Amino acid sequence: MAMRAQRIGKANPAEDEAVYQAILRALLEGKLKAGIKLAETPLADIFGVSRERIRKVLHRLGAERRLEMIPNRGARVPRPTLDDVRRVYEAHRVLEAGVLSQLVLRVDDLLLARLDAHLAEERAAAQRGDRATSVRLSGAFHVHLVDSIGNPELSRMLGDLLSRSSVMVSVYEPAAQSICAVDEHGAIVAALRDRDLMRAIAVSREHFLHVEGRLRLDEDATTPTQDLAAVFAGRRPLRGKRRSA
Amino acid sequence: MAMRAQRIGKANPAEDEAVYQAILRALLEGKLKAGIKLAETPLADIFGVSRERIRKVLHRLGAERRLEMIPNRGARVPRPTLDDVRRVYEAHRVLEAGVLSQLVLRVDDLLLARLDAHLAEERAAAQRGDRATSVRLSGAFHVHLVDSIGNPELSRMLGDLLSRSSVMVSVYEPAAQSICAVDEHGAIVAALRDRDLMRAIAVSREHFLHVEGRLRLDEDATTPTQDLAAVFAGRRPLRGKRRSA
DNA sequence: CACGGGCAGAATGTGCACATTTTTTGGAGG
C-alpha cells in the first residue's frame, strides 16, 4: 500500500540536509550578497520543497548565527560592520594563542612533520600562482593547528569562527588578498619547534594583526538585490516539478 | 468575528521564550537528571502550550547542544561521559590561556582593581561559609576575565562552555566541591599584575588541572526516571487550563 | 524456555489552512 508514498512529500529526512547544505555552501562561497533577504516562499519554489522545510532550515541557520533572523520579518544574510569583522578576527587570534600554549607542551616530531608538510603545500601553491588553493590552504593552516590538539570542542569553536569570517571576507577583503603570508605561518611553526611559547604567541598575534590591517570597508548602505533563482541555479530541484506560478 | 481570537492559542511570541527559559533553567540548575527523555506531549501538557511550541524549543536547545536530539526519537538530557567533561574543561583551559595572553597586554589599574574586588567578594563568601555564593562567584571569576577583553564573541564562547560544564558538574562533581580555590584565582591576578604571561598561563593551567582532577565518575548505566511535572511544578501553566487527560 | 516476528500503541515529523504581522500601494490632503 505504500507503493509511492515517499513521493507525495511526506517524511524525507534527507531533504532537510540537502537544502541546508545548498544554502550553507552559497553562504560560505560568498555567492549571496550581504544584506539580502531570504524569503521562505521563493526559496520553497526554487528548491521544490515545502515552505515548512525552508523555514526550519532558515531558523537553524539563524541559530548558528549564519543568518540574521528578525521575528515576523524573516531571514537576511548578515551585513557585518567592520567592527564585527574585527571582533571575529580578534576572537580567532585569542583562541589561537591558547591553542599554541597547549601545543607547545606537546610538540613532537610527528606534529612538526605534519605542519612542515602543510607549509610545503602552501609554498608550492603560492609559487605556481594558484590563488584558489593558496587561500584554501592558508585558512586550513589554522584549522590544522587546532585540530592538532584533538579536542572536538575547540575545533568546532574555530570552525564556527572561520565560517563566519569567510563570509565576511567576501565583503571586506579586496579580491583574494586574504592569503596569509606563508612565511608568517612558517615562523609560527619555527617557534613551536623551539618550544618558545612567547615567540609563538607574538608571531601569531602579529600575523593576525597583519591580516586584520588589510581589511577594507567599501560600504554602500543600499540594500542589494539579487536573483535567488540564479544563485541556486546549478542545483536541480529536489522534487521533479517546481511549483508552477 | 475575531472577538476572542487571541485566546485560542494563536500568535504569542512570549511563550516561546518562557518555555525556553523554564527548561533551560531546569537544565542549568541540574534539576533534570542526565539521560532522561523529554517527550513533546507531556511537556506540552505541563506547560499548557501546543506541542509545536515545545517541539520548536526542544530543537532549539538541541541546536545549542544543550539537549541531545535523535531523529524520530526525541530529545534527551545529555549524559556526558567523563571524557566529554574533560574535553569541555580542556577547551575552557585553552581558551583562558588565550584570554590571558590578550589581557596581559592591556592590564591597567582599573582592571586590576575590579579583579581584586572580585577576589575580595570570593574570600568573604568563603569565610562566612556561604557555599552557594562561593560556587557562583568562583565561576564568575573566569567569566569576568573574558568579559574584560570586551569581545562578545569570546564571551559567548565561554558562556556556551560554562553552561555545558555546569550541567556536567551536577553529574560528576561530588556535592558542591566545584569551588575554585580563591588562592589560585589570586595567583592568576598576581601574575597579571606583574605582566608575567608565562606564569599566568601556568597558574591558570594548574588551576584547571586541579579542578579536573577532582572529577569523579559515579556512573550507573541505568536510564533514570523522573517526574517532569514535579520538576516544573513551581511554574504556573502559561495558559489557564492544562489539557485534561 | 529461549528466540524471533509482527502487531498495536505511542511518539515524532510534515503538509496544510488560516491567523497575524509587516510591507507595499494608492490616493487624499496639505
Added chain:
DNA sequence: CCTCCAAAAAATGTGCACATTCTGCCCGTG
C-alpha cells in the same frame, strides 16, 4: 511634490490532522 494614512497584498507564525517511525508486548515456533 511631499507626507501621511488606510487598505490590499505579501510574508511570517501557529495549530491541527494525519503520515511515518519507533517501541514494547504478545504469541507462535523450534
